[in-house]
Amino acid sequence: MEIDRRAFIASLGGTAAVSLMDSEAKADSLEHWMEEQLDEQVAANQEAKFPTVAEIEAQIETRNYRRGAGSLFVSGRGNVKKLEPMPKNPSLQDFFRLRFAPANHVLQSATRALKTGMSEEVILACLLHDCVLNLIKPDHGWWGAQLFEPYIPEKSTFAIRYHQTLRFYPDSDAGYEYPDQYFRIFGEDYKPPTHIEATYKMLKNHKWYMEPRLVTVNDLYAFDPKAVVSIDPFQDIIGRHFKSPKEGLGNDNSPSAHMWRTLANPDQPL
Ligand SMILES: [Fe+2]
Numbered sequence: 001m002e003i004d005r006r007a008f009i010a011s012l013g014g015t016a017a018v019s020l021m022d023s024e025a026k027a028d029s030l031e032h033w034m035e036e037q038l039d040e041q042v043a044a045n046q047e048a049k050f051p052t053v054a055e056i057e058a059q060i061e062t063r064n065y066r067r068g069a070g071s072l073f074v075s076g077r078g079n080v081k082k083l084e085p086m087p088k089n090p091s092l093q094d095f096f097r098l099r100f101a102p103a104n105h106v107l108q109s110a111t112r113a114l115k116t117g118m119s120e121e122v123i124l125a126c127l128l129h130d131c132v133l134n135l136i137k138p139d140h141g142w143w144g145a146q147l148f149e150p151y152i153p154e155k156s157t158f159a160i161r162y163h164q165t166l167r168f169y170p171d172s173d174a175g176y177e178y179p180d181q182y183f184r185i186f187g188e189d190y191k192p193p194t195h196i197e198a199t200y201k202m203l204k205n206h207k208w209y210m211e212p213r214l215v216t217v218n219d220l221y222a223f224d225p226k227a228v229v230s231i232d233p234f235q236d237i238i239g240r241h242f243k244s245p246k247e248g249l250g251n252d253n254s255p256s257a258h259m260w261r262t263l264a265n266p267d268q269p270l
């Protein structure tokens, strides 16, 4: 548990009061204070009320953007910033550095996949699985798969395309539970649309079911702000499995080159 020193000292009556206590009394007070804090946190979590689908819908007209806009296109706060231009023949690593950064979520997912000894196709899928959210959010599994399909192994594409579907369906044997985050962002009474239901039915009996399932298992929502992650541990896997075009992503005339160009130049008006 994180100790808020100031709050703790204040709870004892300030530094002057603390200086009069012997070390045993201080230790007892700290233990007591931590127990109370933990109880409060547990109670707060239990009381956490998730919005309904109708409540989320009512928020639409309170915004000047749509929730599906890619992160590069909306600023969380204030105006958007000028982007550093991409190099002439941009690589995947350049996009990570200049357009996907800080990319903590995907780097953390891939780090977990690497540490738990998953296949290189799954590690690569974890590294790339949500990058397309910078471009667009709805149906990001399909968009993401399309963005990377010309360059990566078929299994990784399959994993990226379908992780979006499997996130809605728990599989405790595989170690995946429905995330609280989804109650929060979709509403507690949300039912996935029919195309997601149909895709789930197809996946359940698919020989590659575990590829997207493992992406969901590594898909960490409990973001650890202290974790230091980098793309460096994945350079070899990228080198082996990502067919980097020599002209650069976007200049290569692949079926998704236009998507890379849009990511490179999100300020283009047309
Ligand atoms: Fe995702």
Ligand SMILES: [Fe+2]
Residues within 6 Å of the ligand: 105, 129, 130, 219, 220
């Ligand atoms: Fe994710």
